[in-house]
Amino acid sequence: MTEPSARVKELRDLIAYHNRRYYELDEPSITDAEWDALMRELVALETAHPELVTADSPTQRVGGPPAEGFTKVEHEVSMLSLGNAYSADDMREFDARIREAVGAVRYVCELKIDGLAVSLRYEGGRLVRGATRGDGQVGEDITMNIRTIRNVPLQLSETVDIEVRGEAYMPKPAFRRLNEAREANGESLFANPRNAAAGSLRQLDPRVAANRGLAVFVYTVVEAERFADTHSGAIAMAQRLGFAVNGESRTFDAIDDVIEFIDSWGRKRHDLPYATDGMVIKVDSLALQERLGFTAKSPRWAIAYKYQAEQAETVLRDIELSVGRTGAVTPTAVFNPVQLAGTTVSRASLHNEDYIRDKDIRLGDTIVVQKAGDIIPEVVRSLPEMRTGVEVPYVFPYECPQCGAPLVRLPEEAAWRCVNPACPALIRESLIHFASRDAMNIEGLGEQWVAQLLEHQLIHDAADLYDLTQEELVTLDRMGERSATNLVAAIAASKQNSLEKLLFGLGIRLVGEKAARTLAKEFGTLDALMRASSEELQTVPEIGPKLADSIVAYFATPGAQQLLARLVAAGVNTAFIAPRVRGRASTAALAAGDALREAGTDTEAVPAGEGTAGLAESLGDGASWFTDKTCVLTGTLTVMDRKQAGEWIEALGGKVTGSVSAKTDVVIAGEKAGSKLTKAESIRDSGQNANLVVMNEEQFIALLRAEGVEL
Numbered sequence: 001m002t003e004p005s006a007r008v009k010e011l012r013d014l015i016a017y018h019n020r021r022y023y024e025l026d027e028p029s030i031t032d033a034e035w036d037a038l039m040r041e042l043v044a045l046e047t048a049h050p051e052l053v054t055a056d057s058p059t060q061r062v063g064g065p066p067a068e069g070f071t072k073v074e075h076e077v078s079m080l081s082l083g084n085a086y087s088a089d090d091m092r093e094f095d096a097r098i099r100e101a102v103g104a105v106r107y108v109c110e111l112k113i114d115g116l117a118v119s120l121r122y123e124g125g126r127l128v129r130g131a132t133r134g135d136g137q138v139g140e141d142i143t144m145n146i147r148t149i150r151n152v153p154l155q156l157s158e159t160v161d162i163e164v165r166g167e168a169y170m171p172k173p174a175f176r177r178l179n180e181a182r183e184a185n186g187e188s189l190f191a192n193p194r195n196a197a198a199g200s201l202r203q204l205d206p207r208v209a210a211n212r213g214l215a216v217f218v219y220t221v222v223e224a225e226r227f228a229d230t231h232s233g234a235i236a237m238a239q240r241l242g243f244a245v246n247g248e249s250r251t252f253d254a255i256d257d258v259i260e261f262i263d264s265w266g267r268k269r270h271d272l273p274y275a276t277d278g279m280v281i282k283v284d285s286l287a288l289q290e291r292l293g294f295t296a297k298s299p300r301w302a303i304a305y306k307y308q309a310e311q312a313e314t315v316l317r318d319i320e321l322s323v324g325r326t327g328a329v330t331p332t333a334v335f336n337p338v339q340l341a342g343t344t345v346s347r348a349s350l351h352n353e354d355y356i357r358d359k360d361i362r363l364g365d366t367i368v369v370q371k372a373g374d375i376i377p378e379v380v381r382s383l384p385e386m387r388t389g390v391e392v393p394y395v396f397p398y399e400c401p402q403c404g405a406p407l408v409r410l411p412e413e414a415a416w417r418c419v420n421p422a423c424p425a426l427i428r429e430s431l432i433h434f435a436s437r438d439a440m441n442i443e444g445l446g447e448q449w450v451a452q453l454l455e456h457q458l459i460h461d462a463a464d465l466y467d468l469t470q471e472e473l474v475t476l477d478r479m480g481e482r483s484a485t486n487l488v489a490a491i492a493a494s495k496q497n498s499l500e501k502l503l504f505g506l507g508i509r510l511v512g513e514k515a516a517r518t519l520a521k522e523f524g525t526l527d528a529l530m531r532a533s534s535e536e537l538q539t540v541p542e543i544g545p546k547l548a549d550s551i552v553a554y555f556a557t558p559g560a561q562q563l564l565a566r567l568v569a570a571g572v573n574t575a576f577i578a579p580r581v582r583g584r585a586s587t588a589a590l591a592a593g594d595a596l597r598e599a600g601t602d603t604e605a606v607p608a609g610e611g612t613a614g615l616a617e618s619l620g621d622g623a624s625w626f627t628d629k630t631c632v633l634t635g636t637l638t639v640m641d642r643k644q645a646g647e648w649i650e651a652l653g654g655k656v657t658g659s660v661s662a663k664t665d666v667v668i669a670g671e672k673a674g675s676k677l678t679k680a681e682s683i684r685d686s687g688q689n690a691n692l693v694v695m696n697e698e699q700f701i702a703l704l705r706a707e708g709v710e711l
Contacts, residue, residue, distance in 0.1 A: 070140035112278035115169030148210035174213030312338035325429030327417035348377035421559030439505030463566035498577035526574035627653035635673030
């Protein structure tokens, strides 16, 4: 029999290991319920043997240590975790303890959002710091990432000093999009929205967080008694200040009503646009909260009811393989249909070869499936005890399921890839990407037409698109003469795109839109880029070793060289195209000054301290007023979208960022501009940056035209 001291050590080591995977690596390998079971066993052993309790036991602290790479932040008021309940009996025991201590009580019930706990501090109504929980005492300063979250106010409606706590989360649609993109690139998938949110907020580059659609629900006001008598009153006040709060909270006097509310959301929580894994129940009265107090790690006046993940057993019938546009081969489990989280499920990703091997998943196995974060179907485990002897170990093929070419697996990757440029699956997905809006923007060339063109053998790669004729296109199913004419015209128009569109359209591994634009501007021509070494590429801002090596490897392949030669022969532009300008003469600038005045501008809409003549001088021949200026776009633009406006600014030498600071030079405010406009005006008017230019869309358009831009 294992000695208690030995088991305590084993449990602590296990919990430390899983904490690191959960909090630091964002790669959990066990469920929350399994982790809770380990913790409950440790608590029971330490209760029975108090001499074994040590200061470094996981029962004596909260959460995980701060991640390396961020400044550490000490919380003035500890961010504690909550005790857990798993049944109605657990809730009644909690209620009995509360009523025995303080008598009659009212509870407030709030959905427990599956995300990352964060602290937001405001001084004078302005956001000054965002931090993670960390270990409850010391967290990580993630202010720059928090500022990228759109529903986090940078400026409150009142000039108040306040700290709130909340849950940063990733909505289900954003989670799906992120995992789909990662799967297409052969990257590991996030297990659930919580890990996706945590991984996004722990990126050292705030642009990563900005592009992932995060949001925050505020659930606590620190020192709430300064603002209200009840928790629900404090949350209502927080909402008035501009914070996003979850609207599904309710208050109840009876524990049976609380339990009924918990059960009702257990049935319908899957319909929410965000993931929730439980319900938080708190004593509403702040005075009673103070009387009840805290244990070493959690408040006595609150508890978290945890919903069990809905799982189902089924039989694995097959494993299918699909090939993405980057060549990543993804195995998918095909099993007898089951009901999960309100939908019928019959397929789930198995991610990669290692996943299948590590979980010992065999064809014919009885398997347990669930929806990760109530969204993505996943195979949790196989059930070896139910095997009958007919189950067959799955052997991952080392040949492409589409073309038969040998698959390649790089040492640092989990995915096997097809690198045959003639692979039909690779060609199909690559062509769909090549024609997409953010790439070559061939309007009308969608997935169905690509499939038909390949099926009829009218095309084999992207270069073949430029040889298509109207006569060939009308042979396709449901392709009329007018549609064929429009498609031929759209293909021809794509030849005039700037180089960055082509670079992104080629689907070079790790080259996204921003990297493509950076490379196009830096090297100017495709030929110059193709000649660049990895070392030369790494001298370009934001181009690291992996990206540089990927670019060099792509251009070194004979297939890529042949494709590019044919695209050039077809007349596709391979140079960076700067904004089309007519020549920025002083007379054009003077006219722009008149246009700016007619649009209703004031002196803040042109360089500080200059009138129309000053604007003319600042433009000059061959110069750009936007050169080296940091610009922020906010609100809704009507003449062009913000992405297009940003591309013009960058093409004219400016830089576009997502947040306003004292270093911002220009803010372009469209309709319904909110906190960014307010902050910009405050920075300018307070003297922090008296030269900060604030203009509306009409003024922005007038200035672009003064630059000679042909809109």
